[in-house]
Amino acid sequence: MPAEKIKKYLIYIRNILFPKKCVSCNQADLWICQKCLDKVPIRQLPEFEKIRYQDYIDKIYITSYYNDNNIKKIIDLFKFKWQENLEKPLTYLILKFISKNKLSTLISNSILIPIPLHKRRYLERGFNQSELLAGGLSKKYNTPICTDLIRKKYTKHQTLLNLDKRQKNIVDAFVLKNNKSILGRNILLVDDVITTGASLNEAARILRQAGAKKVNALVLAKN
Numbered sequence: 001m002p003a004e005k006i007k008k009y010l011i012y013i014r015n016i017l018f019p020k021k022c023v024s025c026n027q028a029d030l031w032i033c034q035k036c037l038d039k040v041p042i043r044q045l046p047e048f049e050k051i052r053y054q055d056y057i058d059k060i061y062i063t064s065y066y067n068d069n070n071i072k073k074i075i076d077l078f079k080f081k082w083q084e085n086l087e088k089p090l091t092y093l094i095l096k097f098i099s100k101n102k103l104s105t106l107i108s109n110s111i112l113i114p115i116p117l118h119k120r121r122y123l124e125r126g127f128n129q130s131e132l133l134a135g136g137l138s139k140k141y142n143t144p145i146c147t148d149l150i151r152k153k154y155t156k157h158q159t160l161l162n163l164d165k166r167q168k169n170i171v172d173a174f175v176l177k178n179n180k181s182i183l184g185r186n187i188l189l190v191d192d193v194i195t196t197g198a199s200l201n202e203a204a205r206i207l208r209q210a211g212a213k214k215v216n217a218l219v220l221a222k223n
């Protein structure tokens with residue numbers, strides 16, 4: 001069977017197993033309706049939240065709250081259940097956060113770097129959720145995306161580890177293919193959820209070592 005056909009078939013099965021309906025009000029045929037999406041709380045800066053690992057990151061921008069039920073359900077669907085069309089509502093929330101906090105200059109003056117997945121995990125999932133979010137931002141603000149940051153180490157899911165082991169698990173997980181595009185530039189790392197900050201911090205360490213000027217991070221929610 002050709003790959004396209006197999007994919008269509010799998011999507012068909014998946015839609016039976018997980019019928020599409022609004023995660024909040026059950027309206028059919030969409031994952032979140034506009035009304036429920038607009039109820040997701042968007043943070044107002046400055047809002048301080050302690051992140052365990054952030055020595056190499058200048059500033060971390062967090063769009064919303066993972067304990068908000070709707071956003072948690074959407075992110076989990078996006079990440080764990082192979083639902084790739086969720087970048088639209090999630091990007092919508094990030095754009096709302098950017099406009100509410102007047103961060104558009106920050107975005108357009110940066111180079112976007114999505115936190116990469118290891119090739120094996122990418123194949124398992126079929127897409128990189130951070131890349132899709134960065135793609136939405138890049139489109140809106142005409143900001144370049146750099147995909148030279150590679151995940152060379154296949155690590156255990158950070159979510160399966162206790163908070164102390166996460167830092168150790170991620171050390172030397174990333175490598176930068178070449179530093180031309182980031183030299184002396186401001187970087188904005190993009191990821192979906194931040195917990196301890198171990199992954200973002202390790203990516204920032206590599207980028208700084210390679211000559212990046214500032215490294216900020218933008219995420220959807222803090223777990």
Ligand SMILES: [Zn+2]
Pocket residue numbers: 022023024025026027032033034035036037
């Ligand atoms: Zn709804």
